[in-house]
Amino acid sequence: MRTYDNPVIPGFHPDPSVCRVGEDYYLVCSSFEYFPGVPLFHSRDLVHWRQLGNVLDRPGQLALPDDTPASGGVYAPTIRHHDGLFHVVTTVVGAGDGASGNLLVTAERPEGPWSDPVWIDVPGIDPDLAWDENGDCWCAVAGVSVARIDTRTGKVLEGPLPMWSGTGLRDPEAPHLHRVGQWWYLLVAEGGTALGHGVSVARARSPRGPWEPAPANPLVSHRGSPEPVQCTGHADLVRAADGSWWAVLLGTRPRGWFPEFHVLGRETFLAPVEWVDGWPRMGPVREREQAPGAWHPVEQPPARDDFTAPALAPHWISPRSRPDGSWSLSERPGRLTLTATGGSLDRPGHTFVGRRQQHPDCRAAARLEAGSARAGLSVRVDEAHHYDLEVGGGTVSAVVRIGPLRQTVAEQPLPPGPLTLVMEMSTDRVPPPTGTVPGNREATGVRPGGPDAVTLSVETSDGVVRLAELDGRYLSTQVAGGFTGRVVGMYVTEGRAAFDWFEYAPVGRVDCAAP
Known part of the structure; x- marks a missing residue:
């Protein structure tokens, strides 16, 4: 059967x-x-x-x-x-x-x-x-x-x-x-x-x-x-x-401790x-x-997009609009070039190209050539609920926005050359209670039980630097409200940045149909 x-x-x-x-x-x-x-x-x-x-x-x-x-x-x-x-x-x-x-x-x-x-x-x-x-x-x-x-x-x-x-x-x-x-x-x-x-x-x-x-x-x-x-x-x-x-x-x-969270x-x-x-x-x-009847598996999109096609694949989405001047696949062939249209992910009108998070356990990564731009990788629910790996001003930072609060929870000097930004979502690594600041692993007195952990890392020629491990409940419908889910993708809020590739793949058990 x-x-x-x-x-x-x-x-x-x-x-x-x-x-x-x-x-x-x-x-x-x-x-x-x-x-x-x-x-x-x-x-x-x-x-x-x-x-x-x-x-x-x-x-x-x-x-x-x-x-x-x-x-x-x-x-x-x-x-x-x-x-x-x-x-x-x-x-x-x-x-x-x-x-x-x-x-x-x-x-x-x-x-x-x-x-x-x-x-x-x-x-x-x-x-x-x-x-x-x-x-x-x-x-x-x-x-x-x-x-x-x-x-x-x-x-x-x-x-x-x-x-x-x-x-x-x-x-x-x-x-x-x-x-x-x-x-x-x-x-x-x-x-x-x-x-x-x-x-x-x-x-x-x-x-x-x-x-x-x-x-x-x-x-x-x-x-x-x-x-x-x-x-x-x-x-x-x-x-x-x-x-x-x-x-x-x-x-x-839904996952996690009462009242449970779906992300x-x-x-x-x-x-x-x-x-x-x-x-x-x-x-x-x-x-x-x-399963119904005979099976006819269809070809799935590749886990990695090298941006060599003449147009963006249909799974790429942007909040509200995607003006022609905000993105290009032809300016630098084999790169997705993004141009800033707004100065902050906290307000509508910014440049963001992402895809839906589709698996509880997954990894998303992008190779970024930022130059003098302010750009990075973000996982978002809306303008008031997102986690960012941001490059700019000589540093790479882990930035958290939850409701009215915005805080940089970690930063490192920016290494030379292109770097790979990585976000990992894991249900096996649920962080302990976070108190008032996501990523604060010293808070006590509250029972843990978020749906997942979101880890923000940077990969360079010298190795992997983990900047933060954050509680995923703050990027859930139960906290953010609304009718959507998580979207992870690339953004720029100052200048122009080129992304060499983006990859997304489930980790461990695949939660969608397989032949």
């Missing part, structure tokens, strides 16, 4: 939506304040996924100003294929006047190019699309309501009409409509996207209702359970090519679905599950 490891798309990849075209599966996730927006993945077996690109990959589609708040931006996309076109509908939140609301883009091929947005005249978040037997398109939104729309213009043709809003728990959201046989099934997430999260289901003969709730709701929830996967919810259904049914949904992997954000999990007496049924979402 073949099995797979959950999550199938690890790291900050929440709010998954999936569709099948023939034997191919396509999945999108929320991207919030990061650009490019809406990562898009392809699979042949629902287990192995490769990122094809990003749906909103140019400023004409997605323009997030600097005052877009952390965890604002792009929420909860839905992907569907109808009448020869891929459709992605999503919400933009907090992007200023004229740039917020629900938008729809289309493409003939999932790789793009994707169209300019059509703004949909339906208020609410978490939009969904479904077509009835007449070819009419229905758009459901959180709340929950549905409207018949013209996808060419975004105009409402009927409604919005109230729908079933769950079992009475808070925050009914993430509606997904699926027609199965003569029934329309409505999946609704409720209970909030934290520990109370879950999914319930109802059915009707028409998108207009009336709706009948399932007798065995919720379809899935881990609230109050000892399961290692928590916050399960925001599910979408897909029927596999072999006729079996599956759900993709978000979940978290990777909400991740994409896969779970089998059965139909019993006309209703979908799911069991607990497990970290290891029986």
